[in-house]
Amino acid sequence: MQVVFFALTRHGVAEMLDLARGNNAPVWVNQGLLDAADLDRWRSEGVSLTDFLYWIDPSDASCVQAAVETIREHHPHQVLYMERV
Template identity: 60%
Template sequence: MVLFALAKYGLSEVLDLARGSGSAVWVNHGLLDIVKLGELRAEGLDLTNFVHWVDPAAAAAVRAAVEAIREHHPNQVLYVERT
């Protein structure tokens, strides 16, 4: 499973789920600073940070981000947190 956190609101739940499941995590740009990204990776999380902001309210932007994630994780269930 792949988890994509678009908003800060559900980020902690996404990270907790990833810790328990070994899921890959993608996070929207700006949700985590470089120090926190490093800490989470050192913890063993498979974590990717988008290099640009994906507006959760812009359907086309979210679709494009999902397509990019699917290129890297084909045939996997993708959960998108966008609250």
């Protein structure tokens, strides 16, 4: 079973990308955590990277839950490893 990683903060994105690199796992990141050059670089290294088009407030449980549901729509039946903030 594949793991999907979800990063909400700059600290989390560094950790998630390191974990994903070794597992060839998809990574979803909060909007604005990576600039276009970083997104391109990671993708060129083979990381399946999706950035949200809007900011997800890590302190807003309903906003985080909506993001989780979006990720689950794209990766059903996969384990979601989410940064805890």
